[in-house]
Amino acid sequence: MRRSTIALLGAAALLATVPWLGLPPFFESMLYLILHWVALASSWNLLSGYSGYFSFGHGAFFGIGMYTSATLTSKFDWPFLWTLPAAAAMAAGVGALIGLAAFRVHAVRAELFALLTLATTFVVATVILNSPVDGGQGVYLNAVALPALGPTAQGTFYLLALGAAALSVIAAAAIYHARLGIGLLAIHDDEDVAEVMGVPTFRYKLGTFALSCGLAGVVGGIHALFVSYVTAGDTFTITMPLTVVLMAVLGGSRHWAGPVVGATAITLLLFAFTGGEAAVVGKGLTGLILIVVILFMPEGIVGQAMKWWSASRKKALAQRSSPASDAPAAMATAVPAAAPVAADARPVILRATGVRKHFRGVQALRGVDVEIRRGEILGLLGPNGSGKSTFINVVSGHFAVTSGSIDFAGVRISHVPAHRVARSGIARTYQIPRPFSHLTVLQNVGLPAMFGAAGLDRRAAEDAAWQWLEFTGLKDKAHALPDDLNLHQRKFLEFARALASRPQVLMLDEVLSGLTPSEIDDAVALIRRIRDQGATIVFVEHVMRAVMALCDRIVVFEQGQVLAEGAPQEVMQRPEVVAAYLGTQAEDASASQAPLPRMAEVAHA
Numbered sequence: 001m002r003r004s005t006i007a008l009l010g011a012a013a014l015l016a017t018v019p020w021l022g023l024p025p026f027f028e029s030m031l032y033l034i035l036h037w038v039a040l041a042s043s044w045n046l047l048s049g050y051s052g053y054f055s056f057g058h059g060a061f062f063g064i065g066m067y068t069s070a071t072l073t074s075k076f077d078w079p080f081l082w083t084l085p086a087a088a089a090m091a092a093g094v095g096a097l098i099g100l101a102a103f104r105v106h107a108v109r110a111e112l113f114a115l116l117t118l119a120t121t122f123v124v125a126t127v128i129l130n131s132p133v134d135g136g137q138g139v140y141l142n143a144v145a146l147p148a149l150g151p152t153a154q155g156t157f158y159l160l161a162l163g164a165a166a167l168s169v170i171a172a173a174a175i176y177h178a179r180l181g182i183g184l185l186a187i188h189d190d191e192d193v194a195e196v197m198g199v200p201t202f203r204y205k206l207g208t209f210a211l212s213c214g215l216a217g218v219v220g221g222i223h224a225l226f227v228s229y230v231t232a233g234d235t236f237t238i239t240m241p242l243t244v245v246l247m248a249v250l251g252g253s254r255h256w257a258g259p260v261v262g263a264t265a266i267t268l269l270l271f272a273f274t275g276g277e278a279a280v281v282g283k284g285l286t287g288l289i290l291i292v293v294i295l296f297m298p299e300g301i302v303g304q305a306m307k308w309w310s311a312s313r314k315k316a317l318a319q320r321s322s323p324a325s326d327a328p329a330a331m332a333t334a335v336p337a338a339a340p341v342a343a344d345a346r347p348v349i350l351r352a353t354g355v356r357k358h359f360r361g362v363q364a365l366r367g368v369d370v371e372i373r374r375g376e377i378l379g380l381l382g383p384n385g386s387g388k389s390t391f392i393n394v395v396s397g398h399f400a401v402t403s404g405s406i407d408f409a410g411v412r413i414s415h416v417p418a419h420r421v422a423r424s425g426i427a428r429t430y431q432i433p434r435p436f437s438h439l440t441v442l443q444n445v446g447l448p449a450m451f452g453a454a455g456l457d458r459r460a461a462e463d464a465a466w467q468w469l470e471f472t473g474l475k476d477k478a479h480a481l482p483d484d485l486n487l488h489q490r491k492f493l494e495f496a497r498a499l500a501s502r503p504q505v506l507m508l509d510e511v512l513s514g515l516t517p518s519e520i521d522d523a524v525a526l527i528r529r530i531r532d533q534g535a536t537i538v539f540v541e542h543v544m545r546a547v548m549a550l551c552d553r554i555v556v557f558e559q560g561q562v563l564a565e566g567a568p569q570e571v572m573q574r575p576e577v578v579a580a581y582l583g584t585q586a587e588d589a590s591a592s593q594a595p596l597p598r599m600a601e602v603a604h605a
């Protein structure tokens with residue numbers, strides 16, 4: 001069990017003694033409300049804070065829990081404690097149904113998800129209000145027996161809220177420290193890249209949303225008995241989800257402790273200003289604090305505190321030596337060395353047959369047949385817009401093929417989700433680097449080590465990440481954020497991430513574009529080191545001297561079709577290839593007045 005979980009369990013056990021301390025009932029009520037909001041804000045944060053899918057429907061799931069407990073106790077005479085698992089199951093079930101629909105649709109992200117969940121609140125409220133569950137009368141719980149958990153009724157409510165808060169916070173902390181947590185944080189930054197690196201985004205979002213809704217249902221069930229009279233008007237308000245969002249944002253939604261801090265601070269503040277004009281002052285003050293925090297501490301209180309703490313430790317950590325200093329040796333275990341055999345004699349590891357990809361009117365790939373052989377560097381060449389990146393996108397699962405098939409190591413992957421393609425041993429880089437902007441360089445590299453073909457646990461993934469950072473020369477940037485890197489370093493970060501997943505096939509999409517000549521030399525040397533370890537590399541590139549220096553074979557694309565393939569020197573001399581290249585370059589050159597490169601120079605570079 002993790003230290004944070006043990007510490008939280010210890011804290012919960014200590015707090016459980018409070019009802020026997022003989023505090024005035026006022027304090028127990030106040031503590032009940034703090035724990036109530038801690039539980040709600042922490043449960044909301046599981047999906048919405050970590051993955052950025054802001055839900056404004058938390059009130060709906062809280063309300064479902066309220067009505068489930070209220071109905072089962074008052075109309076079916078269930079013992080109250082038995083109704084809480086039912087409340088959780090109902091809320092989680094409805095949440096899962098909404099998630100099943102919403103998370104399948106690529107477009108339902110960000111504000112659309114927020115609106116969808118808000119609409120859910122109104123739908124649930126309308127259904128409940130107009131059904132026998134409420135029937136417009138509300139549900140009374142005056143006659144429901146309160147379980148004797150504490151010495152007093154207030155003590156019992158306090159203990160129930162403490163249990164719900166402990167459940168939510170421990171779940172939040174456990175997820176935060178698990179691979180699920182890093183997967184959700186990656187979804188927050190770039191969901192498509194997370195999926196291509198092996199994060200099962202749909203499953204993660206769905207499971208976390210159901211858990212988040214289920215916990216809200218438990219809190220609702222407890223609160224039903226606390227208020228003892230449940231009405232749709234008081235339950236399904238926009239104020240409740242808004243309050244929860246503000247609490248999590250104030251505390252910091254990217255850390256499990258953020259909602260705890262935010263919920264405690266806001267509840268205490270509102271408690272300090274109760275009644276009449278004081279309440280108005282309290283609300284005004286809360287709003288003002290929120291504005292200040294959002295403007296000056298966008299990461300929230302906990303996020304900002306962690307920033308200061310990590311800045312002070314950065315220097316010391318940068319000195320940390322990597323677990324294994326011999327990175328190329330690590331590479332040898334990562335990718336089995338290939339015997340020096342002729343390119344044509346190597347076995348085929350990936351075969352694309354008749355692959356078509358259409359984007360509405362645009363036919364980006366028009367029946368492409370490509371074979372990639374184990375251990376080779378295959379160059380993908382072609383004029384701009386000829387379909388090279390689209391080919392990488394369909395092989396990596398980023399886009400589904402329109403028709404045709406792709407087989408990798410004997411398994412058909414053309415309709416497999418991208419995270420499973422990554423897991424099976426295919427990694428890629430992006431033409432324009434797409435790092436996870438809120439994760440450190442080390443975390444960026446550790447993520448594919450966890451979710452890619454390597455499938456390491458979090459600690460082993462971090463050790464592996466250090467090795468790949470050393471291999472790519474980024475070790476001293478391990479604790480920096482990607483925004484602090486220059487283009488050269490960001491391109492090398494793309495390399496490190498792709499390598500960390502321990503792929504059998506590594507696809508490099510224009511990794512040299514935008515680099516200076518000496519940076520290109522560095523990158524070519526790095527690709528040589530990767531090749532020397534026997535990796536299979538697909539290399540999309542316009543920098544001819546690098547293509548000619550590195551590639552065993554090349555495939556030339558034109559207008560979404562394969563124009564030519566074979567040995568680089570020979571293919572680049574073919575008239576149709578010269579025509580395709582010189583055609584586009586001539587157009588480009590006449591537009592820019594730039595001199596044309598001579599084909600002979602290109603071929604002999």
Ligand SMILES: Nc1ncnc2c1ncn2[C@@H]1O[C@H](COP(=O)(O)OP(=O)(O)OP(=O)(O)O)[C@@H](O)[C@H]1O
Nearest residue numbers: 359362363364382383384385386387388389390391
């Ligand atoms: N997501 C998309 N939606 C619509 N059209 C697209 C999309 N992606 C690519 N295309 C189109 O598909 C065609 C092939 O594009 P692709 O990016 O694969 O070419 P490329 O050979 O990689 O070009 P470049 O060398 O400039 O990167 C182009 O006409 C492009 O506009």
